[in-house]
Amino acid sequence: MTARTAKQRIFLGTEADAALRRKRVAIVGLGATGSVQASWLARAGVGHLTVIDRDFVELSNLQRQILYVEADLGQLKAEAAAKRLSEAHSGIELKPVVADLTSGNARELLSGFDLICDGTDNFEARFLINDVAILTGTPWIYAGAIGGEGVVWPLNPPHTPCLRCLIEEPPAGGDVDTCDSAGVLGPTVGIIGSWAAMEAIKVLTGKPPHGDLARFDFWNDERQFLKSPKSRCRFCTGKVTEFLDARWSLKASALCGLEGVQIRVNPPGKLDLAALKQRLETRTHSPWKQAGLMLKGREGEDEITLFADGRALVHGPMTPERARSWYTEVVGC
Ligand SMILES: [Zn+2]
Incomplete structure:
Protein backbone atom coordinates (compact mmCIF):
# COMPACT_ATOMS: atom_id res chain seq x y z
CA MET A 1 0.00 0.00 0.00
CA THR A 2 1.43 3.31 -0.98
CA ALA A 3 2.10 6.09 1.50
CA ARG A 4 1.29 8.59 -1.22
CA THR A 5 -2.49 8.41 -0.79
CA ALA A 6 -2.50 7.52 2.92
CA LYS A 7 -4.67 10.50 3.94
CA GLN A 8 -7.11 9.95 1.11
CA ARG A 9 -7.31 6.26 2.03
CA ILE A 10 -8.27 7.08 5.63
CA PHE A 11 -11.24 9.03 4.28
CA LEU A 12 -12.27 6.88 1.29
CA GLY A 13 -11.36 3.46 2.63
CA THR A 14 -8.83 0.99 1.21
CA GLU A 15 -11.11 -0.37 -1.47
CA ALA A 16 -12.14 2.97 -2.96
CA ASP A 17 -8.58 4.24 -2.83
CA ALA A 18 -7.39 1.16 -4.71
CA ALA A 19 -10.29 1.46 -7.18
CA LEU A 20 -9.00 4.86 -8.32
CA ARG A 21 -5.80 3.23 -9.54
CA ARG A 22 -7.80 1.02 -11.92
CA LYS A 23 -9.78 3.88 -13.48
CA ARG A 24 -9.35 5.54 -16.85
CA VAL A 25 -10.39 9.18 -17.23
CA ALA A 26 -10.34 11.51 -20.23
CA ILE A 27 -10.05 15.23 -19.60
CA VAL A 28 -11.15 17.32 -22.56
CA GLY A 29 -9.64 20.79 -22.50
CA LEU A 30 -6.61 21.66 -20.37
CA GLY A 31 -7.33 25.31 -19.76
CA ALA A 32 -8.41 26.65 -16.41
CA THR A 33 -10.91 24.11 -15.06
CA GLY A 34 -9.19 21.25 -16.90
CA SER A 35 -5.87 22.11 -15.24
CA VAL A 36 -7.42 21.89 -11.80
CA GLN A 37 -9.35 18.68 -12.45
CA ALA A 38 -6.33 16.98 -13.99
CA SER A 39 -4.12 17.99 -11.06
CA TRP A 40 -6.44 16.55 -8.42
CA LEU A 41 -7.12 13.35 -10.33
CA ALA A 42 -3.42 12.73 -11.00
CA ARG A 43 -2.54 13.36 -7.36
CA ALA A 44 -5.40 11.10 -6.25
CA GLY A 45 -3.73 8.31 -8.21
CA VAL A 46 -6.29 7.77 -10.97
CA GLY A 47 -4.51 5.06 -12.97
CA HIS A 48 -4.85 6.48 -16.48
CA LEU A 49 -5.44 10.02 -17.66
CA THR A 50 -5.85 10.97 -21.31
CA VAL A 51 -5.40 14.73 -21.48
CA ILE A 52 -6.73 16.41 -24.62
CA ASP A 53 -6.17 19.95 -25.81
CA ARG A 54 -5.68 21.69 -29.15
CA ASP A 55 -3.88 24.87 -28.06
CA PHE A 56 -0.52 26.03 -26.88
CA VAL A 57 0.26 27.94 -23.71
CA GLU A 58 -0.09 31.73 -23.96
CA LEU A 59 0.86 34.43 -21.49
CA SER A 60 -2.77 35.30 -20.72
CA ASN A 61 -3.33 31.68 -19.56
CA LEU A 62 -0.93 31.85 -16.62
CA GLN A 63 -3.30 33.84 -14.41
CA ARG A 64 -5.58 30.81 -13.96
CA GLN A 65 -4.27 27.72 -15.75
CA ILE A 66 -2.28 26.27 -12.89
CA LEU A 67 -0.59 23.46 -14.79
CA TYR A 68 1.64 25.91 -16.67
CA VAL A 69 4.54 28.17 -15.83
CA GLU A 70 6.45 30.76 -17.86
CA ALA A 71 8.83 28.14 -19.22
CA ASP A 72 5.83 26.46 -20.93
CA LEU A 73 4.89 29.48 -23.06
CA GLY A 74 4.52 28.41 -26.69
CA GLN A 75 4.39 24.70 -25.76
CA LEU A 76 1.43 22.50 -26.60
CA LYS A 77 -0.84 22.35 -23.58
CA ALA A 78 -1.41 18.59 -23.76
CA GLU A 79 2.31 17.92 -23.71
CA ALA A 80 3.16 20.50 -21.04
CA ALA A 81 0.27 19.25 -18.90
CA ALA A 82 1.31 15.59 -19.17
CA LYS A 83 4.85 16.52 -18.17
CA ARG A 84 3.73 18.52 -15.12
CA LEU A 85 1.23 15.84 -14.05
CA SER A 86 3.83 13.10 -14.28
CA GLU A 87 6.14 15.22 -12.12
CA ALA A 88 3.35 15.23 -9.52
CA HIS A 89 2.74 11.46 -9.84
CA SER A 90 5.13 9.37 -11.89
CA GLY A 91 3.21 6.18 -11.20
CA ILE A 92 0.14 6.91 -13.30
CA GLU A 93 -0.28 6.50 -17.04
CA LEU A 94 -0.60 9.78 -18.93
CA LYS A 95 -1.55 10.12 -22.56
CA PRO A 96 -1.34 13.60 -24.06
CA VAL A 97 -3.50 14.12 -27.15
CA VAL A 98 -3.12 17.23 -29.29
CA ALA A 99 -6.46 17.53 -31.02
CA ASP A 100 -9.54 19.61 -31.48
CA LEU A 101 -12.61 17.60 -30.50
CA THR A 102 -14.81 17.24 -33.57
CA SER A 103 -17.61 15.00 -34.78
CA GLY A 104 -14.97 13.17 -36.78
CA ASN A 105 -12.79 12.17 -33.83
CA ALA A 106 -14.88 12.49 -30.65
CA ARG A 107 -16.09 8.92 -30.62
CA GLU A 108 -12.63 7.49 -31.13
CA LEU A 109 -10.94 9.88 -28.69
CA LEU A 110 -13.47 9.45 -25.90
CA SER A 111 -14.25 5.73 -26.00
CA GLY A 112 -12.96 3.32 -23.38
CA PHE A 113 -13.07 5.55 -20.29
CA ASP A 114 -14.76 5.27 -16.91
CA LEU A 115 -15.40 9.00 -16.89
CA ILE A 116 -15.06 12.05 -19.15
CA CYS A 117 -14.26 15.39 -17.52
CA ASP A 118 -15.23 18.64 -19.19
CA GLY A 119 -12.45 21.19 -19.17
CA THR A 120 -13.67 22.86 -22.35
CA ASP A 121 -14.77 26.44 -22.81
CA ASN A 122 -17.42 25.90 -25.48
CA PHE A 123 -20.78 24.26 -26.00
CA GLU A 124 -19.86 22.66 -29.29
CA ALA A 125 -17.41 20.39 -27.47
CA ARG A 126 -19.84 19.74 -24.62
CA PHE A 127 -22.56 18.57 -27.00
CA LEU A 128 -20.08 16.21 -28.61
CA ILE A 129 -19.09 14.83 -25.19
CA ASN A 130 -22.79 14.46 -24.39
CA ASP A 131 -23.33 12.46 -27.60
CA VAL A 132 -20.42 10.14 -26.79
CA ALA A 133 -21.80 9.70 -23.27
CA ILE A 134 -25.23 8.80 -24.69
CA LEU A 135 -23.72 6.39 -27.18
CA THR A 136 -21.23 4.63 -24.91
CA GLY A 137 -22.92 4.96 -21.51
CA THR A 138 -19.95 6.84 -20.07
CA PRO A 139 -20.59 9.28 -17.22
CA TRP A 140 -19.33 12.83 -17.69
CA ILE A 141 -19.09 15.96 -15.61
CA TYR A 142 -20.12 19.27 -17.10
CA ALA A 143 -18.09 22.10 -15.59
CA GLY A 144 -18.10 25.74 -16.62
CA ALA A 145 -16.69 28.89 -15.04
CA ILE A 146 -16.88 32.53 -15.97
CA GLY A 147 -16.30 35.79 -14.09
CA GLY A 148 -16.91 34.92 -10.45
CA GLU A 149 -19.39 32.09 -10.98
CA GLY A 150 -19.58 28.56 -12.22
CA VAL A 151 -21.60 25.43 -12.79
CA VAL A 152 -20.94 21.77 -12.10
CA TRP A 153 -23.36 19.07 -13.24
CA PRO A 154 -22.50 15.36 -13.18
CA LEU A 155 -24.34 13.49 -15.94
CA ASN A 156 -24.72 9.82 -16.74
CA PRO A 157 -27.44 9.21 -19.30
CA PRO A 158 -29.66 7.15 -19.33
CA HIS A 159 -29.42 6.94 -15.50
CA THR A 160 -29.58 10.75 -15.28
CA PRO A 161 -30.76 13.42 -17.74
CA CYS A 162 -28.32 14.39 -20.47
CA LEU A 163 -27.19 17.90 -21.35
CA ARG A 164 -29.83 18.12 -24.08
CA CYS A 165 -32.63 17.36 -21.61
CA LEU A 166 -31.80 20.84 -20.27
CA ILE A 167 -30.50 22.72 -23.32
CA GLU A 168 -31.53 21.26 -26.65
CA GLU A 169 -29.09 23.18 -28.83
CA PRO A 170 -25.78 24.95 -28.22
CA PRO A 171 -26.42 28.67 -27.70
CA ALA A 172 -25.60 30.72 -30.81
CA GLY A 173 -22.08 32.13 -31.02
CA GLY A 174 -22.83 35.64 -29.76
CA ASP A 175 -25.34 34.56 -27.09
CA VAL A 176 -23.05 33.36 -24.37
CA ASP A 177 -20.42 35.15 -22.41
CA THR A 178 -16.97 33.73 -22.78
CA CYS A 179 -13.79 34.28 -20.83
CA ASP A 180 -12.91 36.77 -23.55
CA SER A 181 -16.06 38.85 -23.15
CA ALA A 182 -16.75 38.55 -19.42
CA GLY A 183 -13.32 37.71 -18.01
CA VAL A 184 -12.71 35.22 -15.24
CA LEU A 185 -10.99 35.17 -11.86
CA GLY A 186 -8.42 32.51 -11.02
CA PRO A 187 -10.13 31.41 -7.80
CA THR A 188 -13.41 30.85 -9.70
CA VAL A 189 -11.86 28.17 -11.87
CA GLY A 190 -9.98 26.85 -8.84
CA ILE A 191 -13.24 26.22 -6.97
CA ILE A 192 -15.19 24.94 -9.98
CA GLY A 193 -12.35 22.66 -11.13
CA SER A 194 -11.93 21.32 -7.60
CA TRP A 195 -15.64 20.76 -7.24
CA ALA A 196 -15.76 18.88 -10.54
CA ALA A 197 -12.79 16.77 -9.38
CA MET A 198 -14.67 16.02 -6.14
CA GLU A 199 -17.65 14.76 -8.13
CA ALA A 200 -15.25 12.80 -10.35
CA ILE A 201 -13.79 11.00 -7.33
CA LYS A 202 -17.34 10.16 -6.21
CA VAL A 203 -18.20 8.70 -9.62
CA LEU A 204 -14.93 6.73 -9.79
CA THR A 205 -15.36 5.23 -6.32
CA GLY A 206 -19.02 4.35 -6.75
CA LYS A 207 -20.59 7.08 -4.62
CA PRO A 208 -23.49 8.86 -6.35
CA PRO A 209 -22.53 12.42 -7.35
CA HIS A 210 -24.86 15.36 -6.70
CA GLY A 211 -27.87 15.27 -8.99
CA ASP A 212 -28.95 18.86 -9.36
CA LEU A 213 -27.48 21.45 -11.64
CA ALA A 214 -25.63 23.60 -9.14
CA ARG A 215 -24.69 27.17 -10.00
CA PHE A 216 -22.63 29.19 -7.53
CA ASP A 217 -21.82 32.88 -7.87
CA PHE A 218 -18.92 33.24 -5.46
CA TRP A 219 -18.41 36.92 -6.21
CA ASN A 220 -21.99 37.93 -5.36
CA ASP A 221 -22.56 35.18 -2.83
CA GLU A 222 -25.47 33.55 -4.62
CA ARG A 223 -26.25 29.86 -4.86
CA GLN A 224 -28.79 28.07 -6.99
CA PHE A 225 -29.65 24.40 -7.20
CA LEU A 226 -31.81 23.77 -10.23
CA LYS A 227 -33.77 20.56 -10.09
CA SER A 228 -32.85 18.21 -12.90
CA PRO A 229 -35.35 18.12 -15.77
CA LYS A 230 -38.03 15.52 -14.98
CA SER A 231 -38.57 14.25 -18.49
CA ARG A 232 -35.86 12.87 -20.75
CA CYS A 233 -35.26 14.28 -24.20
CA ARG A 234 -35.67 12.32 -27.42
CA PHE A 235 -31.92 12.37 -27.96
CA CYS A 236 -30.84 10.43 -24.89
CA THR A 237 -33.87 8.15 -24.85
CA GLY A 238 -33.45 7.27 -28.53
CA LYS A 239 -29.63 7.44 -28.60
CA VAL A 240 -29.78 10.10 -31.28
CA THR A 241 -26.31 11.60 -31.64
CA GLU A 242 -26.79 14.56 -33.96
CA PHE A 243 -23.50 16.22 -33.13
CA LEU A 244 -21.42 13.10 -33.72
CA ASP A 245 -23.28 12.53 -36.97
CA ALA A 246 -22.43 15.94 -38.42
CA ARG A 247 -20.97 15.75 -41.87
CA TRP A 248 -17.60 16.98 -43.06
ZN1 LIG B 1 -31.51 13.92 -22.77
Whole structure:
Protein backbone atom coordinates (compact mmCIF):
# COMPACT_ATOMS: atom_id res chain seq x y z
CA MET A 1 0.00 0.00 0.00
CA THR A 2 1.43 3.31 -0.98
CA ALA A 3 2.10 6.09 1.50
CA ARG A 4 1.29 8.59 -1.22
CA THR A 5 -2.49 8.41 -0.79
CA ALA A 6 -2.50 7.52 2.92
CA LYS A 7 -4.67 10.50 3.94
CA GLN A 8 -7.11 9.95 1.11
CA ARG A 9 -7.31 6.26 2.03
CA ILE A 10 -8.27 7.08 5.63
CA PHE A 11 -11.24 9.03 4.28
CA LEU A 12 -12.27 6.88 1.29
CA GLY A 13 -11.36 3.46 2.63
CA THR A 14 -8.83 0.99 1.21
CA GLU A 15 -11.11 -0.37 -1.47
CA ALA A 16 -12.14 2.97 -2.96
CA ASP A 17 -8.58 4.24 -2.83
CA ALA A 18 -7.39 1.16 -4.71
CA ALA A 19 -10.29 1.46 -7.18
CA LEU A 20 -9.00 4.86 -8.32
CA ARG A 21 -5.80 3.23 -9.54
CA ARG A 22 -7.80 1.02 -11.92
CA LYS A 23 -9.78 3.88 -13.48
CA ARG A 24 -9.35 5.54 -16.85
CA VAL A 25 -10.39 9.18 -17.23
CA ALA A 26 -10.34 11.51 -20.23
CA ILE A 27 -10.05 15.23 -19.60
CA VAL A 28 -11.15 17.32 -22.56
CA GLY A 29 -9.64 20.79 -22.50
CA LEU A 30 -6.61 21.66 -20.37
CA GLY A 31 -7.33 25.31 -19.76
CA ALA A 32 -8.41 26.65 -16.41
CA THR A 33 -10.91 24.11 -15.06
CA GLY A 34 -9.19 21.25 -16.90
CA SER A 35 -5.87 22.11 -15.24
CA VAL A 36 -7.42 21.89 -11.80
CA GLN A 37 -9.35 18.68 -12.45
CA ALA A 38 -6.33 16.98 -13.99
CA SER A 39 -4.12 17.99 -11.06
CA TRP A 40 -6.44 16.55 -8.42
CA LEU A 41 -7.12 13.35 -10.33
CA ALA A 42 -3.42 12.73 -11.00
CA ARG A 43 -2.54 13.36 -7.36
CA ALA A 44 -5.40 11.10 -6.25
CA GLY A 45 -3.73 8.31 -8.21
CA VAL A 46 -6.29 7.77 -10.97
CA GLY A 47 -4.51 5.06 -12.97
CA HIS A 48 -4.85 6.48 -16.48
CA LEU A 49 -5.44 10.02 -17.66
CA THR A 50 -5.85 10.97 -21.31
CA VAL A 51 -5.40 14.73 -21.48
CA ILE A 52 -6.73 16.41 -24.62
CA ASP A 53 -6.17 19.95 -25.81
CA ARG A 54 -5.68 21.69 -29.15
CA ASP A 55 -3.88 24.87 -28.06
CA PHE A 56 -0.52 26.03 -26.88
CA VAL A 57 0.26 27.94 -23.71
CA GLU A 58 -0.09 31.73 -23.96
CA LEU A 59 0.86 34.43 -21.49
CA SER A 60 -2.77 35.30 -20.72
CA ASN A 61 -3.33 31.68 -19.56
CA LEU A 62 -0.93 31.85 -16.62
CA GLN A 63 -3.30 33.84 -14.41
CA ARG A 64 -5.58 30.81 -13.96
CA GLN A 65 -4.27 27.72 -15.75
CA ILE A 66 -2.28 26.27 -12.89
CA LEU A 67 -0.59 23.46 -14.79
CA TYR A 68 1.64 25.91 -16.67
CA VAL A 69 4.54 28.17 -15.83
CA GLU A 70 6.45 30.76 -17.86
CA ALA A 71 8.83 28.14 -19.22
CA ASP A 72 5.83 26.46 -20.93
CA LEU A 73 4.89 29.48 -23.06
CA GLY A 74 4.52 28.41 -26.69
CA GLN A 75 4.39 24.70 -25.76
CA LEU A 76 1.43 22.50 -26.60
CA LYS A 77 -0.84 22.35 -23.58
CA ALA A 78 -1.41 18.59 -23.76
CA GLU A 79 2.31 17.92 -23.71
CA ALA A 80 3.16 20.50 -21.04
CA ALA A 81 0.27 19.25 -18.90
CA ALA A 82 1.31 15.59 -19.17
CA LYS A 83 4.85 16.52 -18.17
CA ARG A 84 3.73 18.52 -15.12
CA LEU A 85 1.23 15.84 -14.05
CA SER A 86 3.83 13.10 -14.28
CA GLU A 87 6.14 15.22 -12.12
CA ALA A 88 3.35 15.23 -9.52
CA HIS A 89 2.74 11.46 -9.84
CA SER A 90 5.13 9.37 -11.89
CA GLY A 91 3.21 6.18 -11.20
CA ILE A 92 0.14 6.91 -13.30
CA GLU A 93 -0.28 6.50 -17.04
CA LEU A 94 -0.60 9.78 -18.93
CA LYS A 95 -1.55 10.12 -22.56
CA PRO A 96 -1.34 13.60 -24.06
CA VAL A 97 -3.50 14.12 -27.15
CA VAL A 98 -3.12 17.23 -29.29
CA ALA A 99 -6.46 17.53 -31.02
CA ASP A 100 -9.54 19.61 -31.48
CA LEU A 101 -12.61 17.60 -30.50
CA THR A 102 -14.81 17.24 -33.57
CA SER A 103 -17.61 15.00 -34.78
CA GLY A 104 -14.97 13.17 -36.78
CA ASN A 105 -12.79 12.17 -33.83
CA ALA A 106 -14.88 12.49 -30.65
CA ARG A 107 -16.09 8.92 -30.62
CA GLU A 108 -12.63 7.49 -31.13
CA LEU A 109 -10.94 9.88 -28.69
CA LEU A 110 -13.47 9.45 -25.90
CA SER A 111 -14.25 5.73 -26.00
CA GLY A 112 -12.96 3.32 -23.38
CA PHE A 113 -13.07 5.55 -20.29
CA ASP A 114 -14.76 5.27 -16.91
CA LEU A 115 -15.40 9.00 -16.89
CA ILE A 116 -15.06 12.05 -19.15
CA CYS A 117 -14.26 15.39 -17.52
CA ASP A 118 -15.23 18.64 -19.19
CA GLY A 119 -12.45 21.19 -19.17
CA THR A 120 -13.67 22.86 -22.35
CA ASP A 121 -14.77 26.44 -22.81
CA ASN A 122 -17.42 25.90 -25.48
CA PHE A 123 -20.78 24.26 -26.00
CA GLU A 124 -19.86 22.66 -29.29
CA ALA A 125 -17.41 20.39 -27.47
CA ARG A 126 -19.84 19.74 -24.62
CA PHE A 127 -22.56 18.57 -27.00
CA LEU A 128 -20.08 16.21 -28.61
CA ILE A 129 -19.09 14.83 -25.19
CA ASN A 130 -22.79 14.46 -24.39
CA ASP A 131 -23.33 12.46 -27.60
CA VAL A 132 -20.42 10.14 -26.79
CA ALA A 133 -21.80 9.70 -23.27
CA ILE A 134 -25.23 8.80 -24.69
CA LEU A 135 -23.72 6.39 -27.18
CA THR A 136 -21.23 4.63 -24.91
CA GLY A 137 -22.92 4.96 -21.51
CA THR A 138 -19.95 6.84 -20.07
CA PRO A 139 -20.59 9.28 -17.22
CA TRP A 140 -19.33 12.83 -17.69
CA ILE A 141 -19.09 15.96 -15.61
CA TYR A 142 -20.12 19.27 -17.10
CA ALA A 143 -18.09 22.10 -15.59
CA GLY A 144 -18.10 25.74 -16.62
CA ALA A 145 -16.69 28.89 -15.04
CA ILE A 146 -16.88 32.53 -15.97
CA GLY A 147 -16.30 35.79 -14.09
CA GLY A 148 -16.91 34.92 -10.45
CA GLU A 149 -19.39 32.09 -10.98
CA GLY A 150 -19.58 28.56 -12.22
CA VAL A 151 -21.60 25.43 -12.79
CA VAL A 152 -20.94 21.77 -12.10
CA TRP A 153 -23.36 19.07 -13.24
CA PRO A 154 -22.50 15.36 -13.18
CA LEU A 155 -24.34 13.49 -15.94
CA ASN A 156 -24.72 9.82 -16.74
CA PRO A 157 -27.44 9.21 -19.30
CA PRO A 158 -29.66 7.15 -19.33
CA HIS A 159 -29.42 6.94 -15.50
CA THR A 160 -29.58 10.75 -15.28
CA PRO A 161 -30.76 13.42 -17.74
CA CYS A 162 -28.32 14.39 -20.47
CA LEU A 163 -27.19 17.90 -21.35
CA ARG A 164 -29.83 18.12 -24.08
CA CYS A 165 -32.63 17.36 -21.61
CA LEU A 166 -31.80 20.84 -20.27
CA ILE A 167 -30.50 22.72 -23.32
CA GLU A 168 -31.53 21.26 -26.65
CA GLU A 169 -29.09 23.18 -28.83
CA PRO A 170 -25.78 24.95 -28.22
CA PRO A 171 -26.42 28.67 -27.70
CA ALA A 172 -25.60 30.72 -30.81
CA GLY A 173 -22.08 32.13 -31.02
CA GLY A 174 -22.83 35.64 -29.76
CA ASP A 175 -25.34 34.56 -27.09
CA VAL A 176 -23.05 33.36 -24.37
CA ASP A 177 -20.42 35.15 -22.41
CA THR A 178 -16.97 33.73 -22.78
CA CYS A 179 -13.79 34.28 -20.83
CA ASP A 180 -12.91 36.77 -23.55
CA SER A 181 -16.06 38.85 -23.15
CA ALA A 182 -16.75 38.55 -19.42
CA GLY A 183 -13.32 37.71 -18.01
CA VAL A 184 -12.71 35.22 -15.24
CA LEU A 185 -10.99 35.17 -11.86
CA GLY A 186 -8.42 32.51 -11.02
CA PRO A 187 -10.13 31.41 -7.80
CA THR A 188 -13.41 30.85 -9.70
CA VAL A 189 -11.86 28.17 -11.87
CA GLY A 190 -9.98 26.85 -8.84
CA ILE A 191 -13.24 26.22 -6.97
CA ILE A 192 -15.19 24.94 -9.98
CA GLY A 193 -12.35 22.66 -11.13
CA SER A 194 -11.93 21.32 -7.60
CA TRP A 195 -15.64 20.76 -7.24
CA ALA A 196 -15.76 18.88 -10.54
CA ALA A 197 -12.79 16.77 -9.38
CA MET A 198 -14.67 16.02 -6.14
CA GLU A 199 -17.65 14.76 -8.13
CA ALA A 200 -15.25 12.80 -10.35
CA ILE A 201 -13.79 11.00 -7.33
CA LYS A 202 -17.34 10.16 -6.21
CA VAL A 203 -18.20 8.70 -9.62
CA LEU A 204 -14.93 6.73 -9.79
CA THR A 205 -15.36 5.23 -6.32
CA GLY A 206 -19.02 4.35 -6.75
CA LYS A 207 -20.59 7.08 -4.62
CA PRO A 208 -23.49 8.86 -6.35
CA PRO A 209 -22.53 12.42 -7.35
CA HIS A 210 -24.86 15.36 -6.70
CA GLY A 211 -27.87 15.27 -8.99
CA ASP A 212 -28.95 18.86 -9.36
CA LEU A 213 -27.48 21.45 -11.64
CA ALA A 214 -25.63 23.60 -9.14
CA ARG A 215 -24.69 27.17 -10.00
CA PHE A 216 -22.63 29.19 -7.53
CA ASP A 217 -21.82 32.88 -7.87
CA PHE A 218 -18.92 33.24 -5.46
CA TRP A 219 -18.41 36.92 -6.21
CA ASN A 220 -21.99 37.93 -5.36
CA ASP A 221 -22.56 35.18 -2.83
CA GLU A 222 -25.47 33.55 -4.62
CA ARG A 223 -26.25 29.86 -4.86
CA GLN A 224 -28.79 28.07 -6.99
CA PHE A 225 -29.65 24.40 -7.20
CA LEU A 226 -31.81 23.77 -10.23
CA LYS A 227 -33.77 20.56 -10.09
CA SER A 228 -32.85 18.21 -12.90
CA PRO A 229 -35.35 18.12 -15.77
CA LYS A 230 -38.03 15.52 -14.98
CA SER A 231 -38.57 14.25 -18.49
CA ARG A 232 -35.86 12.87 -20.75
CA CYS A 233 -35.26 14.28 -24.20
CA ARG A 234 -35.67 12.32 -27.42
CA PHE A 235 -31.92 12.37 -27.96
CA CYS A 236 -30.84 10.43 -24.89
CA THR A 237 -33.87 8.15 -24.85
CA GLY A 238 -33.45 7.27 -28.53
CA LYS A 239 -29.63 7.44 -28.60
CA VAL A 240 -29.78 10.10 -31.28
CA THR A 241 -26.31 11.60 -31.64
CA GLU A 242 -26.79 14.56 -33.96
CA PHE A 243 -23.50 16.22 -33.13
CA LEU A 244 -21.42 13.10 -33.72
CA ASP A 245 -23.28 12.53 -36.97
CA ALA A 246 -22.43 15.94 -38.42
CA ARG A 247 -20.97 15.75 -41.87
CA TRP A 248 -17.60 16.98 -43.06
CA SER A 249 -17.04 20.69 -42.76
CA LEU A 250 -14.38 23.34 -43.01
CA LYS A 251 -15.01 26.11 -40.53
CA ALA A 252 -13.18 29.37 -40.24
CA SER A 253 -14.09 31.49 -37.24
CA ALA A 254 -12.69 34.66 -35.72
CA LEU A 255 -10.80 34.11 -32.48
CA CYS A 256 -12.64 35.75 -29.59
CA GLY A 257 -10.79 38.72 -28.14
CA LEU A 258 -7.75 38.29 -30.35
CA GLU A 259 -6.97 39.37 -33.86
CA GLY A 260 -7.03 36.08 -35.67
CA VAL A 261 -8.89 33.17 -37.21
CA GLN A 262 -9.19 29.51 -36.38
CA ILE A 263 -9.76 26.99 -39.14
CA ARG A 264 -11.11 23.58 -38.34
CA VAL A 265 -11.62 20.61 -40.58
CA ASN A 266 -14.09 17.92 -39.81
CA PRO A 267 -13.34 15.07 -39.86
CA PRO A 268 -9.72 15.90 -39.12
CA GLY A 269 -7.24 15.28 -41.88
CA LYS A 270 -3.70 14.06 -41.75
CA LEU A 271 -1.50 16.82 -43.11
CA ASP A 272 1.93 16.04 -44.49
CA LEU A 273 3.70 18.86 -42.66
CA ALA A 274 7.08 18.22 -44.30
CA ALA A 275 5.58 18.59 -47.78
CA LEU A 276 3.62 21.65 -46.71
CA LYS A 277 6.75 23.22 -45.24
CA GLN A 278 8.41 23.04 -48.64
CA ARG A 279 5.35 24.38 -50.44
CA LEU A 280 4.91 27.27 -48.02
CA GLU A 281 8.57 28.25 -48.06
CA THR A 282 8.43 28.47 -51.84
CA ARG A 283 5.20 30.44 -51.68
CA THR A 284 6.22 32.91 -48.97
CA HIS A 285 9.98 33.13 -49.61
CA SER A 286 10.53 32.77 -45.87
CA PRO A 287 11.46 29.91 -43.53
CA TRP A 288 8.71 27.82 -41.89
CA LYS A 289 9.46 25.90 -38.72
CA GLN A 290 8.19 22.41 -38.08
CA ALA A 291 8.04 21.29 -34.44
CA GLY A 292 6.41 17.95 -33.75
CA LEU A 293 2.83 18.10 -34.89
CA MET A 294 2.82 21.74 -35.91
CA LEU A 295 4.22 23.93 -38.65
CA LYS A 296 4.64 27.64 -38.12
CA GLY A 297 5.52 30.56 -40.37
CA ARG A 298 4.47 33.89 -41.77
CA GLU A 299 2.71 35.06 -44.86
CA GLY A 300 2.65 38.83 -45.12
CA GLU A 301 1.36 40.25 -41.84
CA ASP A 302 -0.16 36.96 -40.69
CA GLU A 303 1.48 34.41 -38.45
CA ILE A 304 0.13 31.00 -39.36
CA THR A 305 0.26 27.70 -37.47
CA LEU A 306 -0.81 24.49 -39.17
CA PHE A 307 -1.46 21.35 -37.16
CA ALA A 308 -1.09 17.79 -38.41
CA ASP A 309 -4.78 17.11 -37.78
CA GLY A 310 -5.71 19.78 -40.34
CA ARG A 311 -6.38 22.72 -38.07
CA ALA A 312 -4.86 26.13 -38.60
CA LEU A 313 -4.51 29.26 -36.50
CA VAL A 314 -3.95 32.60 -38.16
CA HIS A 315 -2.85 35.55 -36.03
CA GLY A 316 -3.04 38.80 -37.93
CA PRO A 317 -5.41 40.86 -40.02
CA MET A 318 -6.67 37.96 -42.20
CA THR A 319 -10.48 37.65 -42.21
CA PRO A 320 -12.23 34.26 -41.78
CA GLU A 321 -13.32 34.36 -45.43
CA ARG A 322 -9.82 34.99 -46.67
CA ALA A 323 -8.44 32.40 -44.27
CA ARG A 324 -10.81 29.81 -45.73
CA SER A 325 -9.68 30.47 -49.24
CA TRP A 326 -6.03 30.65 -48.18
CA TYR A 327 -6.44 27.25 -46.57
CA THR A 328 -8.14 25.56 -49.51
CA GLU A 329 -5.59 27.12 -51.84
CA VAL A 330 -2.50 26.13 -49.86
CA VAL A 331 -3.48 22.99 -48.01
CA GLY A 332 -6.18 21.75 -50.30
CA CYS A 333 -9.13 19.76 -49.05
ZN1 LIG B 1 -31.51 13.92 -22.77
